[in-house]
Amino acid sequence: SFSESRMDEFKKRFRRSGSLGIPFVPEQDMRNIQQTICEQEEGPHLLTVIITTPRSSESLTRVLATLKDPVKVQHIESREAHSGERDALEMLIQMEMSSGVKPNEVIEDLRSAGMEVTEIACTIPPIRSTDEQIFVDPGVTEALAGAPWFPKTIYDLDKCSKRVLMYGTDLDADHPGFKDAEYRKRRMFFADLALNYKQGRPVPRVEYTPKELETWSKIYRELRALHKKHACQEFLDNFALLERYCGYSEHNVPQLDDLSRFLKAKTGFRVRPVAGYLSSRDFLAALAFRVFNCTQYIRHHADPFYTPEPDCVHELMGHMALFADPDFAQFSQEIGLASLGACEEDLAKLATLYFFSIEFGLCRAKEPVKIDGSAVNGDSKSSDFKIYGAGLLSSIGELKHAIEDKPTILRFDPDRVIQQECLITTFQSAYFYTQDFEEAQQKLRMFTNSMNRPFVLRYNPYTESVEVLNNKRSLTLAVNSLRSDINLLASALHNIL
Ligand SMILES: [Fe+2]
Numbered sequence: 001s002f003s004e005s006r007m008d009e010f011k012k013r014f015r016r017s018g019s020l021g022i023p024f025v026p027e028q029d030m031r032n033i034q035q036t037i038c039e040q041e042e043g044p045h046l047l048t049v050i051i052t053t054p055r056s057s058e059s060l061t062r063v064l065a066t067l068k069d070p071v072k073v074q075h076i077e078s079r080e081a082h083s084g085e086r087d088a089l090e091m092l093i094q095m096e097m098s099s100g101v102k103p104n105e106v107i108e109d110l111r112s113a114g115m116e117v118t119e120i121a122c123t124i125p126p127i128r129s130t131d132e133q134i135f136v137d138p139g140v141t142e143a144l145a146g147a148p149w150f151p152k153t154i155y156d157l158d159k160c161s162k163r164v165l166m167y168g169t170d171l172d173a174d175h176p177g178f179k180d181a182e183y184r185k186r187r188m189f190f191a192d193l194a195l196n197y198k199q200g201r202p203v204p205r206v207e208y209t210p211k212e213l214e215t216w217s218k219i220y221r222e223l224r225a226l227h228k229k230h231a232c233q234e235f236l237d238n239f240a241l242l243e244r245y246c247g248y249s250e251h252n253v254p255q256l257d258d259l260s261r262f263l264k265a266k267t268g269f270r271v272r273p274v275a276g277y278l279s280s281r282d283f284l285a286a287l288a289f290r291v292f293n294c295t296q297y298i299r300h301h302a303d304p305f306y307t308p309e310p311d312c313v314h315e316l317m318g319h320m321a322l323f324a325d326p327d328f329a330q331f332s333q334e335i336g337l338a339s340l341g342a343c344e345e346d347l348a349k350l351a352t353l354y355f356f357s358i359e360f361g362l363c364r365a366k367e368p369v370k371i372d373g374s375a376v377n378g379d380s381k382s383s384d385f386k387i388y389g390a391g392l393l394s395s396i397g398e399l400k401h402a403i404e405d406k407p408t409i410l411r412f413d414p415d416r417v418i419q420q421e422c423l424i425t426t427f428q429s430a431y432f433y434t435q436d437f438e439e440a441q442q443k444l445r446m447f448t449n450s451m452n453r454p455f456v457l458r459y460n461p462y463t464e465s466v467e468v469l470n471n472k473r474s475l476t477l478a479v480n481s482l483r484s485d486i487n488l489l490a491s492a493l494h495n496i497l
Pocket residue numbers: 019020021022310314319359390391
């Protein structure tokens with residue numbers, strides 16, 4: 001439950017002409033709006049259903065009366081019935097089950113009361129095979145005591161990547177698609193796909209409509225022309241590969257599954273479909289596993305160069321190419337790993353660092369016109385820079401602004417960056433640059449070393465899980481892996497020298 005004015009304020013924060021990967025809502029505000037953050041590993045079940053009822057004011061009362069304590073309603077919204085029946089209404093309800101209450105029993109109660117119920121998602125516990133034992137090293141539970149819950153294995157993403165803050169069909173009155181019933185129906189289709197997705201499965205392929213393709217083509221042409229002039233070389237090189245191997249073209253919207261396979265082979269990154277906004281905690285957590293939460297729907301055709309929310313144009317045109325770059329992939333994963341179990345304060349800082357690098361970052365052109373002390377003071381000419389931030393590379397308006405309007409461009413210094421406000425409704429008032437990704441990575445590491453987190457995590461790609469480096473087994477594994485790499489390097493050097 002939350003007041004309407006609060007929700008309005010919350011929504012206003014997402015208005016902008018570009019689009020962003022994550023919303024920047026303070027963690028505490030987000031909890032008040034939708035209390036779905038589960039602090040415990042064995043937290044309550046989160047059940048999402050669609051209930052079809054007659055279109056009457058009593059329907060909602062009847063539904064709520066059936067959901068007795070200890071079922072807590074987290075989110076509720078209505079839409080036109082999928083069937084097109086004029087007298088019917090569909091309600092999407094997200095509920096939290098307290099311990100001891102089974103989601104099936106709640107569904108049965110609703111059905112017994114004569115309601116038509118479709119289960120959309122039940123996100124806890126994470127999807128695992130029933131006979132799989134969860135191995136926990138001695139001392140790990142104690143080390144993590146008091147820290148916020150975070151995913152330990154890649155399959156835990158089925159839990160946190162579905163905690164969307166705003167559901168796709170709940171479009172605002174000023175959203176270009178608000179009055180378009182067909183568009184709203186289409187968004188519901190994409191939301192259903194994402195909410196039903198399970199980690200490890202192929203991402204469902206989508207046939208985009210002629211209208212959607214037309215929107216895509218218009219943006220593709222404009223953005224590609226700007227990319228060629230202003231994007232960094234790593235982006236351009238990898239984009240060429242996407243055109244070659246992943247079906248990128250003016251006439252085709254690439255499929256997430258093709259991208260996921262390509263990125264997996266190139267850098268180990270994968271994409272999974274997401275239904276809408278995630279909290280910064282849930283969004284960044286997936287990066288720790290080299291997983292990117294990716295929207296699959298496209299903006300409304302009425303205004304191809306405007307979207308009030310991230311869509312597949314932002315993700316595909318802005319983000320994907322650089323996830324194919326090994327240095328950038330590593331940088332992204334390190335932000336993700338640092339976010340796991342971080343306190344609220346550190347998490348907000350990391351989200352800001354993410355925002356001014358992966359979303360809005362600039363780097364030096366490979367052949368700089370000049371490098372002098374003036375850059376640090378924000379006097380650099382924007383032509384000295386190339387862009388790697390996805391928020392810029394997917395927004396024609398802000399990309400031109402960053403290059404042509406002589407904005408303030410400062411050196412990416414984490415202590416300075418975390419003081420910068422992330423602007424959602426307007427263009428940024430400052431941008432930050434590094435020489436290259438390596439510099440960004442070095443600076444991020446210095447920052448994460450200063451974070452207030454009493455445990456160290458390492459990603460184990462073989463088990464696709466994160467390990468706490470505080471016990472004999474995990475430390476021995478890490479040392480042996482390093483020893484093996486050093487041995488290989490020594491052999492390789494011996495062959496060369
Ligand atoms: Fe993004």
